[in-house]
Amino acid sequence: MTHLLRLTVFALAAGxxxxxxxxxxxxxxxxxxxxxxxxxxxxxxxxPWRQLAALxxxxxxxxxxxxTGVGSTLVxxxxxxxxxxxxxxxxxxxxRLIAPLLAAPHAALAxxxxxxxxxxxxxxxxxxxxxxxxxxxxxxxxxxxxxxGALMLGLLIKEVPFLMLVMASALGQLPLRATLATGRxxxxxxxxxxxxxxxxRLYPLIRLPVYxxxxxxxxxxxxxxxxxxxxxxxxxxxxxxWFGAADTALILPASAGAVLQAGLVVGGIALWRGAxxxxxxxxxxWLRRGARGRGAAALLAACGAAVAGLVTLGLLALAALAVWSxxxxxxxxxxxxxxxxxxxxxxxxxxxxxxGTTLALGLASxxxxxxxxxxxxxxEDRAGRMPWSGALIYLPLLVPQIAFLYGLNVVMLRAGxxxxxxxxxxxxxxxxxxxxxxxxxxxxxxxxxxxxxxxAALGAGPVRRLLGVKxxxxxxxxxxxxxxxxxxxxxQYLPTLFMGAGRVTTLTTEAVTLSSGSDRRVVGLYGAxxxxxxxxAYALALGLPAILHRNRRGLxxxxx
Amino acid sequence: xxxxxxxxxxxxxxxxxxxxxxxxxxxxxxxxVTVTGPSGVGKSTLLDAIGGHLAPGxxxxxxxxxxxxxxTRLPAESRRIGILFQEALLFPHLSVGDNLAFGLAARxxxxxxxxxxxxxxxxxxxxxxxxxxxxxxLSGGQRARAALMRTALAESLALLLDEPFxxxxxxxxxxxxxxxxxHVQAHAIPTLMVTHDTEDARAxxxxxxxL
Numbered sequence: 001m002t003h004l005l006r007l008t009v010f011a012l013a014a015g016x017x018x019x020x021x022x023x024x025x026x027x028x029x030x031x032x033x034x035x036x037x038x039x040x041x042x043x044x045x046x047x048p049w050r051q052l053a054a055l056x057x058x059x060x061x062x063x064x065x066x067x068t069g070v071g072s073t074l075v076x077x078x079x080x081x082x083x084x085x086x087x088x089x090x091x092x093x094x095x096r097l098i099a100p101l102l103a104a105p106h107a108a109l110a111x112x113x114x115x116x117x118x119x120x121x122x123x124x125x126x127x128x129x130x131x132x133x134x135x136x137x138x139x140x141x142x143x144x145x146x147x148x149g150a151l152m153l154g155l156l157i158k159e160v161p162f163l164m165l166v167m168a169s170a171l172g173q174l175p176l177r178a179t180l181a182t183g184r185x186x187x188x189x190x191x192x193x194x195x196x197x198x199x200x201r202l203y204p205l206i207r208l209p210v211y212x213x214x215x216x217x218x219x220x221x222x223x224x225x226x227x228x229x230x231x232x233x234x235x236x237x238x239x240x241x242w243f244g245a246a247d248t249a250l251i252l253p254a255s256a257g258a259v260l261q262a263g264l265v266v267g268g269i270a271l272w273r274g275a276x277x278x279x280x281x282x283x284x285x286w287l288r289r290g291a292r293g294r295g296a297a298a299l300l301a302a303c304g305a306a307v308a309g310l311v312t313l314g315l316l317a318l319a320a321l322a323v324w325s326x327x328x329x330x331x332x333x334x335x336x337x338x339x340x341x342x343x344x345x346x347x348x349x350x351x352x353x354x355x356g357t358t359l360a361l362g363l364a365s366x367x368x369x370x371x372x373x374x375x376x377x378x379x380e381d382r383a384g385r386m387p388w389s390g391a392l393i394y395l396p397l398l399v400p401q402i403a404f405l406y407g408l409n410v411v412m413l414r415a416g417x418x419x420x421x422x423x424x425x426x427x428x429x430x431x432x433x434x435x436x437x438x439x440x441x442x443x444x445x446x447x448x449x450x451x452x453x454x455x456a457a458l459g460a461g462p463v464r465r466l467l468g469v470k471x472x473x474x475x476x477x478x479x480x481x482x483x484x485x486x487x488x489x490x491x492q493y494l495p496t497l498f499m500g501a502g503r504v505t506t507l508t509t510e511a512v513t514l515s516s517g518s519d520r521r522v523v524g525l526y527g528a529x530x531x532x533x534x535x536x537a538y539a540l541a542l543g544l545p546a547i548l549h550r551n552r553r554g555l556x557x558x559x560x
Numbered sequence: 561x562x563x564x565x566x567x568x569x570x571x572x573x574x575x576x577x578x579x580x581x582x583x584x585x586x587x588x589x590x591x592x593v594t595v596t597g598p599s600g601v602g603k604s605t606l607l608d609a610i611g612g613h614l615a616p617g618x619x620x621x622x623x624x625x626x627x628x629x630x631x632t633r634l635p636a637e638s639r640r641i642g643i644l645f646q647e648a649l650l651f652p653h654l655s656v657g658d659n660l661a662f663g664l665a666a667r668x669x670x671x672x673x674x675x676x677x678x679x680x681x682x683x684x685x686x687x688x689x690x691x692x693x694x695x696x697x698l699s700g701g702q703r704a705r706a707a708l709m710r711t712a713l714a715e716s717l718a719l720l721l722d723e724p725f726x727x728x729x730x731x732x733x734x735x736x737x738x739x740x741x742x743h744v745q746a747h748a749i750p751t752l753m754v755t756h757d758t759e760d761a762r763a764x765x766x767x768x769x770x771l
Binding site: 382383449450453454456457460553 | 665
């Protein structure tokens with residue numbers, strides 16, 4: 001019985017999550033070596049790789065990808081660790097400021113950052129002309145700079161809060177106060193005790209999220225289109241262009257590039273792991289020296305200040321979206337619009353359809369993912385954890401989207417499924433489900449087993465235990481996981497683009513497409529709408545249990 | 561009519577040795593048998609094995625027989641063996657009364673009849689006005705009484721107590737022991753208690769088994 005259950009869940013996961021990725025990688029891989037029957041290519045050859053290497057800007061794209069991807073992840077990790085060390089155990093006030101940045105989709109945040117740092121952006125407007133003397137936008141490459149600086153800034157604003165959240169929740173598993181007290185009693189300052197005693201135990205707990213951030217930063221597309229360099233762009237953006245080009249001959253070298261992109265991520269993670277091991281050796285040597293240095297405090301303070309700056313920029317970026325969506329006349333260098341208008345918001349004919357599609361996709365993929373996650377966790381409860389199951393779940397977050405989505409679309413085309421809502425929903429579930437699991441698995445597994453034993457001893461069978469005890473007690477984390485899933489769905493760009501074959505338009509695809517256009521009022525409106533949806537989802541997730549359980553003190557914090 | 565353990569022992573996942581030597585024991589109706597032993601010897605695991613609550617991977621051998629019926633292969637919900645933990649776990653999302661109603665046997669039908677049965681149990685526990693209370697607002701002693709009543713309403717044929725009084729202060733303990741053991745005797749329920757407290761064992765006045 002339990003074996004059957006295990007097998008069913010395993011088959012479900014393999015069929016829904018792993019198979020599409022393998023099939024997609026297989027088709028992409030075949031095309032990378034010259035086999036794509038749909039365009040008449042059927043001979044095994046290395047030509048696509050030669051063409052790829054000869055494409056203009058290829059080497060630069062590669063270098064940009066590595067620098068922005070590895071660089072932003074490394075900086076994000078250091079800054080997040082420093083900020084968490086500063087904040088831990090000192091109340092959650094400042095931490096609440098990062099919530100909007102966690103909720104906002106990458107594309108919306110990127111557009112906001114662009115509105116902020118562009119030569120004609122808010123920051124320049126705020127200091128002009130009184131401080132700079134500029135009465136026209138300066139001719140500076142502040143946005144889409146060829147070094148990828150703006151892209152890294154955007155990535156940092158999004159990834160630092162994510163890593164901080166992950167670290168803060170992992171800290172809950174460590175005896176923080178006692179460990180720091182022990183360290184300080186031995187003569188180490190708070191900051192250096194943190195670095196020596198907490199960080200080495202914290203890092204293994206957040207390794208997977210760090211790899212997810214690294215894989216994401218190495219292969220991000222939407223943010224790189226909006227903020228990154230354009231000629232040449234990062235590899236993932238170049239691939240997206242080539243896949244979408246009118247000239248189908250570019251598909252083969254693009255496939256080779258997609259395989260290379262997957263290799264970059266695998267190689268990047270392997271290198272990172274190697275660096276971890278080396279650092280651990282160095283760190284142990286440093287620990288054995290026993291120096292009670294005082295430099296660590298300044299280091300942590302610097303990280304804290306940098307994070308404060310990033311969070312400020314991020315919040316300003318979101319504000320910029322709102323202001324532009326309400327602006328009517330805003331000539332340079334005025335600090336605020338001269339005329340405001342609700343005109344954009346009051347014309348749902350323009351954006352209503354994209355909003356409806358986004359909502360439908362979000363609700364469907366969240367419902368499916370949540371059902372799958374609860375089924376998975378319930379099966380675990382009844383039949384025990386499956387070894388390697390974690391790797392299966394998080395695979396879609398570690399393999400770059402571009403490496404398998406085109407190939408997957410080839411499979412779907414053959415099956416006649418491409419371009420429909422169903423295909424897009426399925427592709428989104430690949431990415432929504434892992435995040436729902438990330439959000440739900442820990443609270444689910446932390447549920448007091450004796451509560452369930454009590455219910456069973458009272459005669460409640462498995463179904464009644466699930467519906468009558470587990471789901472209501474876990475209502476808060478379940479709703480939070482749903483909000484996380486919805487936010488992830490709203491933010492999806494490539495899956496919608498590729499599996500929708502250009503026929504499915506969401507707020508995100510529209511926002512990215514329009515972002516290169518000039519009418520900031522329209523772009524701002526799409527960005528604001530896109531950023532608002534996850535906010536509403538989180539507000540509901542926090543508000544509903546507060547109402548449902550308003551008379552239940554045992555559920556207002558602890559268990560959730 | 562009794563709870564009988566026959567050569568019962570448990571092997572944890574991955575282990576080659578069982579946790580404790582096979583245990584054979586008979587608990588008569590209304591009798592309270594105390595199980596003692598050092599921490600980590602597997603006292604709570606023994607209760608899990610009897611009640612059917614072993615985590616996946618744990619393997620029990622031997623038999624559990626309740627009133628002549630072999631329940632070893634039955635799932636927990638079909639054994640009719642109540643269990644009470646030291647925190648007296650009430651479901652946090654249900655009111656005190658609804659916690660009792662959750663336990664109340666399904667054969668009692670009709671809203672009024674069920675409500676009356678729950679109210680009678682609350683009265684018996686000195687919790688008459690507590691039907692709509694949030695369990696989180698109860699004292700430890702009140703929680704323990706409510707949890708015992710919940711088990712009684714489920715018509716449990718045997719009872720397992722896992723350090724039921726250890727979280728309470730001394731004055732309250734004597735009071736609750738009287739309430740618990742009085743209830744067990746009055747209803748002739750065979751009871752197995754795990755405890756560290758020698759006072760508990762003395763008050764239970766039954767055999768003591770060292771694990």
